Amino acid sequence: MSEAEANRLAKETSPYLLQHAHNPVDWYPWGDEALARARQEDKPILLSVGYSACHWCHVMERESFENEEIARLMNEHFICIKVDREERPDIDHVYMEAVQAMTGRGGWPMTVFLTPDGGPFYGGTYFPPEDRHGLPAFPRVLLAVSEAYRARRSQVAGVARDLVSRLGQGPTVDSGVKSLTADILDDAFRALEASFDDENGGFGPGPKFPQAPVLEFLLRYHHRTREARALQMVELTLDKMAAGGIYDQLGGGFHRYATDGRWMIPHFEKMLYDNALLSRIYLHAYQVSGTAAYRRIAEETLDYALREMTSPAGGFYSSQDADVDGQEGRYYLWTPGEIAGVLGEENGSLVSGYYGIGSRGDLEGSSVLHVPADSVKFAAETGLDPAGIETVIARSRARLLEERGRRPKPSRDDKILASWNGLMLQALAEASSVLAREDYVRAAVANASFMVSTLTKAGVLMHSYKDSASAIPGYLDDYASVIRGLLSLHEETLEPRWLQVAADLADAMEQRFGDREHPGVLYDTGPDHSALFARPRDTLDSVKPCGGSSAADVLIRISRVFGDESHDRAAAAMLRLVRDQMLAHPLASGNWLCALDLHLSDSEEFFVVGRRDNPQTENLLAAIRGQYRPNKILAGLHPGDAVSPLVERLVGGRVMVDGRPTAYICRQGTCHPPVSDPDQLRRLLQD
Numbered sequence: 001m002s003e004a005e006a007n008r009l010a011k012e013t014s015p016y017l018l019q020h021a022h023n024p025v026d027w028y029p030w031g032d033e034a035l036a037r038a039r040q041e042d043k044p045i046l047l048s049v050g051y052s053a054c055h056w057c058h059v060m061e062r063e064s065f066e067n068e069e070i071a072r073l074m075n076e077h078f079i080c081i082k083v084d085r086e087e088r089p090d091i092d093h094v095y096m097e098a099v100q101a102m103t104g105r106g107g108w109p110m111t112v113f114l115t116p117d118g119g120p121f122y123g124g125t126y127f128p129p130e131d132r133h134g135l136p137a138f139p140r141v142l143l144a145v146s147e148a149y150r151a152r153r154s155q156v157a158g159v160a161r162d163l164v165s166r167l168g169q170g171p172t173v174d175s176g177v178k179s180l181t182a183d184i185l186d187d188a189f190r191a192l193e194a195s196f197d198d199e200n201g202g203f204g205p206g207p208k209f210p211q212a213p214v215l216e217f218l219l220r221y222h223h224r225t226r227e228a229r230a231l232q233m234v235e236l237t238l239d240k241m242a243a244g245g246i247y248d249q250l251g252g253g254f255h256r257y258a259t260d261g262r263w264m265i266p267h268f269e270k271m272l273y274d275n276a277l278l279s280r281i282y283l284h285a286y287q288v289s290g291t292a293a294y295r296r297i298a299e300e301t302l303d304y305a306l307r308e309m310t311s312p313a314g315g316f317y318s319s320q321d322a323d324v325d326g327q328e329g330r331y332y333l334w335t336p337g338e339i340a341g342v343l344g345e346e347n348g349s350l351v352s353g354y355y356g357i358g359s360r361g362d363l364e365g366s367s368v369l370h371v372p373a374d375s376v377k378f379a380a381e382t383g384l385d386p387a388g389i390e391t392v393i394a395r396s397r398a399r400l401l402e403e404r405g406r407r408p409k410p411s412r413d414d415k416i417l418a419s420w421n422g423l424m425l426q427a428l429a430e431a432s433s434v435l436a437r438e439d440y441v442r443a444a445v446a447n448a449s450f451m452v453s454t455l456t457k458a459g460v461l462m463h464s465y466k467d468s469a470s471a472i473p474g475y476l477d478d479y480a481s482v483i484r485g486l487l488s489l490h491e492e493t494l495e496p497r498w499l500q501v502a503a504d505l506a507d508a509m510e511q512r513f514g515d516r517e518h519p520g521v522l523y524d525t526g527p528d529h530s531a532l533f534a535r536p537r538d539t540l541d542s543v544k545p546c547g548g549s550s551a552a553d554v555l556i557r558i559s560r561v562f563g564d565e566s567h568d569r570a571a572a573a574m575l576r577l578v579r580d581q582m583l584a585h586p587l588a589s590g591n592w593l594c595a596l597d598l599h600l601s602d603s604e605e606f607f608v609v610g611r612r613d614n615p616q617t618e619n620l621l622a623a624i625r626g627q628y629r630p631n632k633i634l635a636g637l638h639p640g641d642a643v644s645p646l647v648e649r650l651v652g653g654r655v656m657v658d659g660r661p662t663a664y665i666c667r668q669g670t671c672h673p674p675v676s677d678p679d680q681l682r683r684l685l686q687d
Contacts, residue, residue: 009082013466015413016052016084020061024071027082030091030530038079038116044149044156045114046078046142047095051086052413053256053269053319055328056126057109062326063129064138070129073139077146078113085110086318086417087464089475090525093536097167099123113145118533119160122148168534178579180572182224182600188586188593189221189230195587197261201237203587206261210241210254212277213541213549213590219284220597220630231288238285241278242297245368248332249355250401251308252300254278255322257543264370265362268322268329268410272309273544275301276423283431287628295435302431305424306443308412313454314446315416315465316424324408331410333366334400342403343396351396354378354389415466418455418474421447422481423544429488433625441492448489451482452501460528461505476524476547479509483554487561491625494612494636496647499561503646506558509551510570520573522551539578545591548574552595560603560633562650575599594630601631602668607654608636610661617661619678623685624663 008028010021020027028034038045048065050057064070074080085092085108092110098120100106105125112123122145127138149156192214195203202208215234222230241247244263246255253275255266279301286294309317324330336357340348351357354375357367372378375393379386425447432440455462455470462470463478474482486502489495515521524536524547538546545553552571559568575596582589582596606624610617624634637643637651656662660676665684675681 013469014052014084014087014415015411015466016050016057016086017082019052019058020065020082023061023065024068024075025065025080025082026071026075027080030081030083030088034079034081035116035118038114041079042116043077043079044121044145045116045118046074046080047083047091047110047112047114048080049083049085049092049095049110049112050108051084051319052411053271053321054108055267055269055322056107058321058323058326060109060126060138064127067129070139070142073142077142079116086413087415087472089477090529090532090536093524093538094167094532094534095120095123097534098163099125101163101167113149115157115160119157119164121156121160121163164533178576180575180579180596180599184579184582185221185224185593185597185600187583188589189218189227191583191586192218193229193233196233198236200262201233201240202261202263204261207257207259208246208261208263209257209543210246210274210278211543211587211590212274212281213543213545213594214587215281215590216284216630217586217590217593217597219281219288219628220594222288223628223630224597224601234281234285235289235291238282238294238297242282242293243371243374245362245370247297248304249369249371250332250397250404251304252297253304253308254301265368266329268332270320272305272316272318272417272420273423275305275309276420276427277544279305280427280430283427283434284628284630287434287626298431299435299437302428302440306439310443311414311416314443314450315455316421316447318413318415318417318420320412321410324410329363329368330366331404331407332368333361333363334369335361335366339400342399347392347396350382350384350389350392351400353382354393415464416450416455417464418451418461418478419463419481419547421451421455422478422483422485425451425482425485426488429485429492433488433492433621444485444489445493448486448498459508461508473526473528475526475529476509476513476522477545477550478547479505479513480547480550480554481545483509483558484550487554487557490636491634494608494610494617494638496637496641496643499635499650500644500647502554503558503562506554506567510555510567513547513551514570520570520575520577522548522574539581539592540585540588541591542588548578549589549591549595553591553598556595556598557633560605561635562646571595572599598631603633603666604629604631605633605666606635607651607664608634608661609639609654609656609664610636611638614661616676616678620661620663620675620681623678623681626682627685 006021009017012029083091095112096106102123107125109126112120114120127141128135130137218230218234241263246258246263246266253270256269256271259265279298282294282298322328336352339352355369356372361367375386375389379389425444428440428444455465461474463472463474483502483505486498490498512526513522539548541549552574555567555571578592582592608620654664657674657676662674662676663681664674665672
């Protein structure tokens with residue numbers, strides 16, 4: 001299709017929508033124009049939802065949306081709307097719930113058929129162009145749905161009405177007060193232990209997704225109880241993932257999930273949120289265990305994000321595609337011959353053996369790099385020197401990465417999402433603190449500055465940014481994730497402006513998303529989002545935290561920083577509403593369990609007064625952050641900095657003692673005398 005024949009999506013900024021701008025389908029973006037035309041022409045709506053890094057979304061586009069005959073059927077019988085699920089998670093959420101209610105399953109691409117007023121009446125995910133593997137052909141589906149809409153209108157309307165009624169009901173709120181106790185954490189741990197894969201790590205059989213929120217809960221549970229089994233579950237999972245094909249052995253960073261149970265064969269897209277969350281869990285595991293390999297993976301993952309996913313303005317891009325030229329994973333796959341062509345026969349043979357590259361290959365004759373055995377075991381099997389092997393592998397990785405860079409690269413979704421950027425901001429701030437990486441804190445400050453300025457309009461945090469445009473107001477998880485990132489950045493820099501912005505956003509978050517009639521209910525959408533048949537409220541943590549659990553966490557933290565009990569009460573009410581969920585579905589409640597652990601923890605609050613560039617200040621901060629202390633609350637101030645009235649109340653007269661940087665520590669409502677000696681502070685923390 002020529003530029004003149006481009007459809008309406010050509011005017012959009014979403015990379016996913018632009019991928020479909022030259023389909024012969026008469027696509028509309030979601031909006032009043034499409035909905036009005038559906039009502040005017042009395043046509044059903046075909047809603048297609050996906051995202052730019054989605055492999056099967058690309059497959060359905062090639063097979064169906066680029067097919068002239070299938071496009072003719074779509075245009076003739078339907079008003080066709082294309083939605084980027086990352087840009088409009090509200091639309092994705094309510095219609096995914098409908099598809100799951102109708103079919104018992106969901107995923108992307110999502111295909112939903114709606115009445116002209118937006119009521120869903122039939123749906124599914126991927127449909128092939130012809131009958132295949134038990135799936136009906138898409139043309140057959142189109143004709144059957146169109147016929148049903150014309151001939152059995154009352155039945156179709158009844159299905160839509162019932163679904164809208166069922167899914168559009170308000171939140172179910174139990175009026176009884178449910179206790180929040182550590183027993184919930186104990187029961188959740190036992191349930192997770194029962195589903196743990198003791199051979200390969202992770203939970204259940206394949207396909208396997210990294211479950212960073214659950215792993216974080218297990219680390220916290222180990223910290224709380226000293227339960228060795230919890231730490232063992234985390235370490236086995238991290239070891240297996242780091243050695244598997246789900247980890248990019250050359251360039252760093254994690255692919256979205258593994259199609260098998262051994263973390264071997266990934267779907268090759270890389271998502272910003274996965275790499276933000278997984279870099280943090282490896283960082284925390286390094287703090288707990290001191291294992292150098294965990295530090296290496298954390299740094300390689302963050303270095304990948306800085307190298308491949310950073311915009312000149314300081315924001316982080318959303319994802320990298322799985323496909324290159326229609327072939328999934330081609331950018332990452334190797335044959336022994338390709339390895340030898342870069343490294344020579346001798347080193348090529350050694351490296352192929354180390355990375356498990358065989359002549360048969362894993363995917364159409366090519367192999368996914370993985371590490372079947374560590375260097376010590378590999379040395380024992382080959383009779384070579386372990387130190388020599390590590391030297392060869394390190395040098396070879398650099399050469400192979402350079403060679404891979406000459407290949408056609410996967411496309412990149414370069415829209416910037418506030419919530420995912422908040423996760424990466426937190427990861428970089430924490431890593432800069434623990435690992436003393438100044439480049440990380442520079443990137444974190446640039447990112448926070450971008451979100452506070454460019455991604456905020458008239459005091460409203462926006463959801464996305466692309467091509468200098470931000471049209472969608474932020475959702476609950478945008479606010480919560482950015483607040484959390486700003487709190488972490490304040491802990492690293494001690495700059496009060498980040499703390500003030502976080503506090504302001506927390507107040508706005510409760511006002512925009514709260515339900516005055518139901519304490520503890522925060523919706524995903526605010527007053528300026530599109531009105532759908534249901535107001536989205538997702539309480540399930542998946543591979544990333546949901547907006548509600550992230551909001552509960554930051555409200556507790558803001559409450560403890562500023563002593564504002566109203567935020568703490570709101571968080572407690574939120575936790576009570578999902579108490580049964582945490583017990584019944586701990587695998588889908590990882591971040592809720594982390595927030596509950598924080599809620600139940602003894603208050604451990606630090607306030608540091610000192611210039612951030614003073615080595616004595618750095619030594620005090622190093623003493624505080626040297627250990628894994630997931631529930632600590634840390635704030636601080638540069639002496640002489642101008643502060644807002646809110647921050648001034650927080651300072652409360654705390655100053656440097658004898659002109660030296662000083663730490664103030666309060667635990668369980670008891671404050672210790674101020675400390676200026678880092679060694680004394682370490683002893684106090686050990687006690």
